[in-house]
Amino acid sequence: MAQGAREAQASATDSEFDRDTSVTLREPGVYDADLSEGWTILSAVNGGYLLAIVARALRDALPHPDPFTVTAHYLTPSKPGPAVVRTEAVRTGRTLATGQASLFQYEADGTEVERVRVLAAYGALHSLDDDVHTSVKPPVLPPPEQCLGTEDGPAAFPDDSGFAQRVAIRLDPATTGWAVGAPSGKGEMRGWFSLADAREPDPLSLLLTVDSFPPTAFDLGLMGWTPTVELTTHVRARPAPGPLRVFVTTRNLAGGYLEEDAEVWDTADRLVAQSRQLARAPRSGRAPEGR
Amino acid sequence: MAQGAREAQASATDSEFDRDTSVTLREPGVYDADLSEGWTILSAVNGGYLLAIVARALRDALPHPDPFTVTAHYLTPSKPGPAVVRTEAVRTGRTLATGQASLFQYEADGTEVERVRVLAAYGALHSLDDDVHTSVKPPVLPPPEQCLGTEDGPAAFPDDSGFAQRVAIRLDPATTGWAVGAPSGKGEMRGWFSLADAREPDPLSLLLTVDSFPPTAFDLGLMGWTPTVELTTHVRARPAPGPLRVFVTTRNLAGGYLEEDAEVWDTADRLVAQSRQLARAPRSGRAPEGR
Incomplete structure (x- = not known):
């Protein structure tokens, strides 16, 4: 390994994202993980963070390195603490490998409860x-210094959110009217995304990025939790270093559900x-419970 | 059951689609099926048809009736003939149930080979x-009589395709230039969809509809097979009777892969x-093989 590559790897390994998504091989195909409080919004563990953990276990379990398409079904709410990821290599081909994985947490008596199931x-x-x-074309955005971060209040996330400390999101002011009671009604979120510790993006961190913005439902005037039922992400290229531009839209809010489509663009x-997710439309400001 | 509902059901059961997607319970969670030659394009069994069979088995296995979100990974090419669908109820909630299923076919020695894996x-x-x-908004289309069907040649599908006999697709002439060597370059397909025997659409047949149009790659000037890696469909409402309008676009052809997004609109x-799928861009006109 070249010296430069070694240094880059060390730098990546020191990052909050890499530390908090690390998995430890317990036995073939089975990985222990620990869900960090650092990636919660109120008490809910961010779905993109969970996905990155599962994808990291699958990367170890499969012969090819990068997630091309990853579908996650969110089954029960995750909590900070120990977890286990059980993987299955479904089919291995010359250029593509299909894998499945589930993330479980533990009841007080040690019973495993499935949180997320992934097919990739x-x-x-x-x-x-x-x-x-x-x-x-890439979204047209004001430069980052003209966009709004959590420090500019109105806050994109609640103050006690660990998540807000670990991501540096700056929203286009045109999509932040909801924070002052004046949503645009378009169902859009646009802005800049970096990890707060400046760790550069890679295919795994993109799985976090696609689920990191405030819900488009806010821009439709619907405040509250929008729990994800299913999220599918296509990773199409290794991102160039530097901040990412993210554009999220909802075109179909109906019957109590909505889709959220995200595009992520790199500096090149x-x-x-x-990505596209199917989520429940907000009904109230309560935290997510069972369904 | 009211008399009208009973008649409608009888009519649906007589349809080609219902007959050819029927599944027979072998044991709890396991269903026998038979892949019909009627839904092939050249020698390939249509992916949407396969999906409808798997979704029908899952509908029987789960406590809720309609597919809300269905992701399929296509692992190996299916052939007309016997198949078995093995289902798993992953989690059952009050309003949503998560299920998984795999469709297998048989080697000469009886070994099961997995064709499609589904999470829904x-x-x-x-x-x-x-x-x-x-x-x-719905796509703007010329009326069906001003659109082009297989009988109008240029053919949307090869003549010996059973699929072309069972679906009535009429393409907007603006998206058929590829058939005469003049693709628009936009990566779009628009048109009308009905089942040829006039069986009305329902949530299961929508899973066929989203994968029924000629590849958008044709409109980008790339003729040949575009094998689907993964296809995710959100069914958002029970369709009203009558022909459906379908709009398919590709915005990101890169690195030998492309996404295809389909919207399906009903008469109301x-x-x-x-739906969105990740597919391999065409490299040649050969039939799909292993990957």
Whole structure:
């Protein structure tokens, strides 16, 4: 390994994200993890953070390194504390491997309760050809210093949220009217995303990024929890270093559910991730419970 | 059951789609099926048809009737003939149930080979509230008689395709330039969809509809197979009777892969389904093989 690569790796390993998503092999295919309080919003563990943990276990369990498409179903609310990820290699091909994984936590008597189930295909992003024919354009955003972060109050997240300490999100002011009671009604969130400790983005951290912004429901005038039922993310390229631009939209709020589509763009103007989730529309400001 | 409902059900049961997606309970959670030659394109069994079979088994296995979000990973190419669907009820809640299923076929020696793995959440569409705040508009299409079907040649599907006999797709001429060597380059397909025997749409048939149109890659000038890696569909409402309008777009063709987003609209102007798939971009006109 070249000296530069070694240094970069060490730097990545020291990051909050890498430390808090680390998994330890217990036996073949089974990984112990610890859900950190640092990635909670009020008492809820962020779904993108959970996904990054599961994806890291799958990366170890499968022969290809990068998540190409990852679907997560959120079954029960996760809590900070110990967890175990059980993986299954479903099928391994020359360029793609399909894997499944579940994250469990423990009842007081040690019984395992499933929190998240994931189905994913992994490949090698560096081995893909260089052709890019992306027809959609990056979102137009004011520069970061003209966007609003948590320190600018109105806060994107509650003050006691660990999550707000670990991500540096700066929202386009055009999508923050909800914070002062004047949502645009468009169902959009746009802004800049970095990890607070400046750890550079990679395919695993993109799984966090797609689920890191305030709910688009806020911009539709619906405040409260929007618990994710299912989230699918396509990671399409290794992101270039630097802040990411994120554009999230909801086009179909109906019947008490809504979809949220996120695009993530890197500093090289590459569309590096696309995600869509199905979530319940907010009914109240209460924390998520069983369904 | 009212007389009208009974007749409608009988009519649905006689349809090609219902006959060819039928599953027979072998033992709890395990269903026998038979993949019909009627839903092939050249030698490949259509992915949406496969999905409808798996979703029908899951509907029987789970306590809630309608697929809300269904993710399928296509592992190996399916062939007409016997198959078995093995289901697992992952979690059952009051309003949602999460299930998993795999469709297998048999080697000559009887070994089961997994073709498709599915992770899904089911609920009851009729129990959702009536609020609809869909911001996106239905696609603007010429009336069906001004759109192009297989009988108008250029053909949307090869002549020997059973699939072309069972679906009535009429494409907006603006998205058929590829058939005469003049693709628009936009990566769009728009048109009307019905089942050829006039069986009315329902949540299961929507899973077929989202994967029924010619690949958007054709409209980007790339002819050939675009094998699906993963397909996720959100079914958002029970469709009203009558022909469906389908709008499929690709915005990100890069690195040898592309996403395809489909919207399906019913005659009541309701966005009844949204889907996204990750597929391999065409490299040649050969039939799909292992990966």
